[in-house]
């Protein structure tokens with residue numbers, strides 16, 4: 268009788284999130300079921316509650332560590348996992364919740380909750396600022412095919428990465444009219460492609476949920492100038508960039524070199 272070999276242990280954790288990225292994985296249907304033949308799925312709350320394990324080969328983290336408990340979970344996952352992968356915009360860039368960082372977030376809590384004095388209302392931090400992260404799958408939600416490709420690559424000990432193409436590239440392959448040329452705020456020229464320009468296909472501007480391209484500082488400055496020439500103020504442009512947590516990256520690019528040295 269053949270000896271049964273242990274399959275790699277894979278875990279999918281959700282911190283504070285809408286769980287949309289986890290649902291995107293379930294939307295893979297048969298492809299996801301096929302994957303489960305090659306792995307032990309030791310944590311995926313959307314399917315079943317599992318016992319805590321002492322080791323994972325690959326741990327995926329969706330959502331943001333907005334509470335102390337979330338932070339403890341995150342640190343524990345890092346300690347016991349060989350490869351930690353960030354899953355989606357909330358975990359990678361702070362997501363929609365990061366909007367509160369750009370305002371008086373202590374005060375904002377009191378607009379929403381009656382018991383705001385005892386409310387745990389921390390500043391939002393991205394997962395890569397809290398722990399060391401090995402790989403990132405961007406998007407809100409993720410492109411689930413990226414998830415599948417990544418798992419198979421890690422299982423086969425092959426490198427995995429995404430092409431650094433802008434969203435404009437996919438937008439123009441799809442023959443969409445350019446919203447930037449029409450005077451709208453569109454981050455397509457500096458946003459990482461891979462979503463098939465889904466927003467532009469519905470005539471909605473790109474707000475860079477997949478993050479900003481590497482080494483895009485000059486492109487960011489040029490794009491801001493174009494939008495300002497269309498009559499937008501810097502404050503209005505930055506406000507749109509808050510939505511998916513891209514504002515920090517944009518502000519860092521706009522800093523003068525001497526300010527960058529100080530920070």
Ligand code: SF4
Pocket residue numbers: 284285286287288289329330354355356357358362363406407408409
């Ligand atoms: S990245 Fe978007 S879809 Fe994914 S969990 Fe966060 S809010 Fe939901």
Ligand code: SF4
Pocket residue numbers: 434435436438439443444445446447448453454455456467473
């Ligand atoms: S609409 Fe946006 S994404 Fe499309 S080409 Fe224009 S700037 Fe690029």
Ligand code: SF4
Pocket residue numbers: 407434458459462463464465466467472473474475476477478
């Ligand atoms: S078009 Fe922009 S905002 Fe829309 S899914 Fe793609 S990267 Fe995200």
